[in-house]
Amino acid sequence: xxxxxxxxxxCLISTIVFTNCxxxxxxxxEDPIVDTTMPTISCTADxxxxxxxxxxxxxxxxxxxxxxxxxxxxVTNQITGIASGGVFPIGTTxxxxxxxxxxxxxxxxxxxxxxxxxxxxxxxxxxxxxxxxPNGKKWTKVEELSDEFDDTALDGTKWHNNPxxxxxxxxxxxxxxxxxxxxxxxxxxxxxTVLEYDTPKTANGKSWTHxxxxxxxxxxxxxxxxxxxxxxxxxxxxxxxxxxxxxxNCNTGPTRKxxxxxxxxxxxxxxxxxxxxxxxDNIYHSNARQNRTCASSETTTSPKKIDLDEKNHSRYFxxxxxxxxxxxxxxxxxGKHVYTINNPPSTFDIQGHITMAIETYDWNPIDxxxxxxxxxxxxxxxxxxxxxxxxxxxE
Numbered sequence: 604x605x606x607x608x609x610x611x612x613x614c615l616i617s618t619i620v621f622t623n624c625x626x627x628x629x630x631x632x633e634d635p636i637v638d639t640t641m642p643t644i645s646c647t648a649d650x651x652x653x654x655x656x657x658x659x660x661x662x663x664x665x666x667x668x669x670x671x672x673x674x675x676x677x678v679t680n681q682i683t684g685i686a687s688g689g690v691f692p693i694g695t696t697x698x699x700x701x702x703x704x705x706x707x708x709x710x711x712x713x714x715x716x717x718x719x720x721x722x723x724x725x726x727x728x729x730x731x732x733x734x735x736x737p738n739g740k741k742w743t744k745v746e747e748l749s750d751e752f753d754d755t756a757l758d759g760t761k762w763h764n765n766p767x768x769x770x771x772x773x774x775x776x777x778x779x780x781x782x783x784x785x786x787x788x789x790x791x792x793x794x795x796t797v798l799e800y801d802t803p804k805t806a807n808g809k810s811w812t813h814x815x816x817x818x819x820x821x822x823x824x825x826x827x828x829x830x831x832x833x834x835x836x837x838x839x840x841x842x843x844x845x846x847x848x849x850x851x852n853c854n855t856g857p858t859r860k861x862x863x864x865x866x867x868x869x870x871x872x873x874x875x876x877x878x879x880x881x882x883x884d885n886i887y888h889s890n891a892r893q894n895r896t897c898a899s900s901e902t903t904t905s906p907k908k909i910d911l912d913e914k915n916h917s918r919y920f921x922x923x924x925x926x927x928x929x930x931x932x933x934x935x936x937x938g939k940h941v942y943t944i945n946n947p948p949s950t951f952d953i954q955g956h957i958t959m960a961i962e963t964y965d966w967n968p969i970d971x972x973x974x975x976x977x978x979x980x981x982x983x984x985x986x987x988x989x990x991x992x993x994x995x996x997x998e
Contacts, residue, residue: 638706644670670702731938748992780811831923891947903948
């Protein structure tokens, strides 16, 4: 009898170490018991860190999670991401930790370290990671060529918005009229809303079925200065632009018709778009053009572009241009230098007007599926958060 009780006691102890006993006949029998209990692990919440615009990353320290299990032998490892105390780059880094028990069961958890750079400053141009400001110099804002658009109406001391009274007298490219009624200022933005008219409008002796707009600075833009805007394109076939237009007159001069395009894009392309423009709804496109001279109507250009992974209407982008010299023009996207036009087809040594034109193109024509009549106001609106111009001065 005591021998039977001892067998039962041994059986109970053995169960703890994965044995299963039977003592009906006084004999021991051992069978492995499978461990199906999953280990557990819990990660910290996402970590958000902000760094200055000239940083490419930052050191981040966090508490590394350690998993647990119902039995000894669980091991925790990091399987993605960067260890605590490492340098995290700009953007989102996902850190994943996994705990595995002695039986091979495993559980994981993840959290993100999100590193963002400070946004554009009102005290200098938006440069990210590297600062090209020459030694001994500083940037000073040119107020008459800068606007935060924080009022409730367009500042008429800074901008023309009527082609009938601006220095160029250009009413638009048919069928879209440059119509001042389509320009407004609200919510801290200059807004140009395009549309299809219910009834065509007559202007400058022509009939117009659609409406866009054009704005030009009253002050003149000069070589050596930096020009930038924060813009969100409209979602239609019409353009969203930021450029410098130069006056042209064979009697009074200048005798060269120049154009400095900082950004020119459209909100939508389609099957009828010319093949060379098939990506103009996700593009950063610039150009230094000589459209003609008094002696020749020939156009010569120096285009530069990069294709984007995002649509131009998907968010605000910061487009910048350092018109560094008459023969060297640098272009920036969201604070980063992306390309340079050297030795353009003409020497860019004259003054011009900052221009924002929302227009139609024959190479991206209005098609049957357009939203110029049916789209929401937001879809049909190009928005400029601000325009800023800077010049270099001695410190």
